[in-house]
Amino acid sequence: MGLNLLYCAAQVGLEAKIVEVEVSFTRALPSFSITGLAGNAIQESKQRVQSSLLANNFKFPPLKINVNLSPSDIPKQGSFYDLPIALLIALNGTCDLNEITQQNTDSKPPKIFAFGELGLDGRIKDSPSIYPLLFSLLSKQSNSLFLLPKVAQEFYSKLPNLKAYYVDCLQDAIATLQNLPPLESHSCDLPFLHQEIAGEKYYYTQEFPLDFYDIIGQERAKRAALIAACGFHNLLLEGSAGSGKSMIATRIPYILPPLRLYEILQMAANTLEISPHRPFRNPHNSATKAAILGSAVGQNIKPGEIGMAHLGVLFLDELPHFPKSVLESLREPLQNHYFTISRLQAKITCPTNFMFIGAMNPCPCGNLLSLSKECRCNQKEINAYKTKISEPFWDRLDLFVQMQEGKQSAHRVNSLTLQDFILQAFLFQKQRGQTCLNSRLQGAELEKYCVLDSKTKETLEIACEKFGISKRGRDKILRVARTIADLDSSAKIQKEHLLESLSFRKI
Template sequence: MRLHQIHSATLLGLDAKIIEVEAAFNKGLPSFTIAGMAQASIQEARHRSQSALCAIGFHFPPLKIVINLAPSDLSKQGSHFDLPIALLIALYDREIPPNSRRSWFALGELGLEGRVKENQNIYPILLSLAEQGYAGDILLPKENETLYRSIPRLKLHFINHLQEGINLILSPQESPLEVANLPFSSLEIGGIPYYYEERYELDFLDVKGQEIAKRAALIAAAGFHNLLMEGSPGVGKSMIAKRLRYILPPLSLEEVLKSAKARLHEQGELRYEALRNARTPHNTSSKAAILGSIGAGGEPKPGEIALAHGGILFLDELPHFQKSVLEALREPLENQSFVVSRAQAKVEFEASFLLVAAQNPCPCGNLLNPLQECRCNEKEVTRYKNRLSEPFLDRIDLFVGMQENEGEAQSTQSSKELHAQVLKAFKAQKERGQEVLNGKLSERETERFCPLQKEDSETLLEAARRFGLSSRAMDKIKRVSRTLADLEGSEAIQKKHLLEALSYRRR
């Protein structure tokens, strides 16, 4: 049997898409063609591969060589395709021993003398492959071996030269799966570890008073429920939002890898954290910056909602964001994903995030302040509030009106104590068999995991009639009630949980 295919990958936004690199050697005028929407960096691989193959004594056959990158309708780029292309050509007439046949994956740029070199796309591709659970053997440049070995769940082989890659495929060596060795605290549930950090750079002890808002923040963190805080400037809205990140639920290994991938894309930092990402775009950000876009060459560019996947998206001064942006957020808030479509491409970004928002009660901010006079007239206040549509507000689980603290208000709980409660609620949700947290349950999952007693169902229906609650709002109330029960360690949702959940609805 001969080798006719090797896997490689191209980056599509934050994700790696596996590419089949195929080779055909046909009768005809000698030529070397690369097909499959290959960008200039891949077309140049012909010259680098030819030079590297000649350097190891390879003689090109008098045939028409066609390299195809499948799927052919996906744009591909990156000099890391050099290695798989050269390996396919070098092995075109070599028989692969039966005990050497396996799925091979190769990434690496070639020097003209055949040396295998590092490429900036390799690390994010490997992070994405680990997240996807790729099971094949992967050939990589040895010069970055230490960094690559930090990525768990992959079978890695390291080479310095093209000839080493050829020899390895003909006589492969076993490579064990790299294991996760993350230096974080962990919580094991059902044999699966979930990682978290016990560091609280910003502590809730710094927030004086505002007990209702801090209670709502705890509920939001424990169940990933969307939170909107309204209050005068300086009451502590931003302080609470910035501290939420440190009490969020722990992460699975897949989520740690997703977080590292987003951080690498945005900041170029090659490190793991057991803290969920937090994004704070400014209210002047464009629609493309928030939602994502597709470049002129068909390259997807993730926006803030994709970079916040699995973490927090904090929108301060919420009514000042473009109305078109706020309305577009309704889709990811409902579906936990967002599709960007253009004539040349269509890309879906994962966007399951905890929305935390803050706003003033009026344009000047003093409407609720007993010590300052509000300078806004009724028309200005109405226009300001109307920037947020009812369908958008209906997707907010928790609404908190914050008042000015009077006297010497004190803090009652630290971030460490709040985090311990979140871990308790997280464990209850996972042991119940939930794949997602309470705030992200589907309608069917809500019926399964958030059942109400008959009397409580009647109470909820009465509240829906009185306050005009939609079916979506009723489901959200059930999910918040479920989180309140989890925080208390209660297996069943009780009436007090339902009533507290109702108290956080905007009316």
């Protein structure tokens, strides 16, 4: 008999749980079984493993082979278990992994993780499930070695502190385990433009698939888009059909502030792409509540659109046409920037730090603000349409803009110019020691960075009293004013900054 051990991982919610892959060979009728709540993809791996081992001249011993995935109470899915299973069968207890790893380190022997799907000829393929597991594991496992598909080396090598061997085929993986070679060093720097501030790099790109230059006129809406993008503020655009609401919304993601390496790698867990372009999610108004918020079947929890939009933009077009239950459910993630999915068998909290953009018509027919078309709605229909959005939801929005109608100036501005304004304001924020974007300022930081002189403060108090603005609304006005001041490179919020912020508030 022989027994050996490798490690893999299972996705439980948004976290990776370590899985021990162990194999035993016992004297009995020859058979091959996998235990430990293995899903269909893992059960099918028996055929892939057998074919790849036979293709590499391996002869199965006349023994009962049992592979166990522990802990056995966690459901497991994925084709990436192929590699550790095949390696343990091929080594057949002839290789003491602890002894090998002890020879390569002076400290406690590291755990060896193996991920990869096997082709029938022994090639090792990548799987889209591997990267999220690696990203989660690296936050917990500092003293670990990984065996990964070489086809994804460029992608995985951007993960900091990843100690990995990259292999093309099963034979390479076996040879690597039998004699662990020295690890190759790799650079985690990304091939994108960046600003280095206080020793940390912030990445961005000047590629604009959709450019603000395409938008003619709508100066006030473009000004609101610049402020919203600079401070990551929530924005609602109201206007007639064809006035440019969606055009503005779809161009905002490309001018948002730059990202840290960790944030780009975190986004890649959803997008499977390393890019400084932030995610843009635009669900249709027929999407279900589960699709927007997330769903759970047993312990298998999947984030919805709000989770996929983390660090990016969630755009809801035709906002009043979304079910009221969906809109009301967005109040918590808009306020707290996280959302908890609770079910009988599982509970998970997913980050939802997104910028919200909404677009709506002024009335059901869309012509209420039009200068050339007559509105066909009566007042009752207009009121019913607008009351679909509750006051608490309105209170969580930072900027509200009505699109301009009629003839406008032909002035244009491109996305590169707007991005330059935002980069200057971002640098200005970091130089004063700010750790988050303006829309995320809370408590002591809000008081520290949103300083008003006595006259400006009096103006704010008068406005709050006159228009019945809540404490939340008051803080949002201050945050927007802080962003406007940053765009002017002003250390303090001046009265004109506050007045402009008030002008974008839905009263």
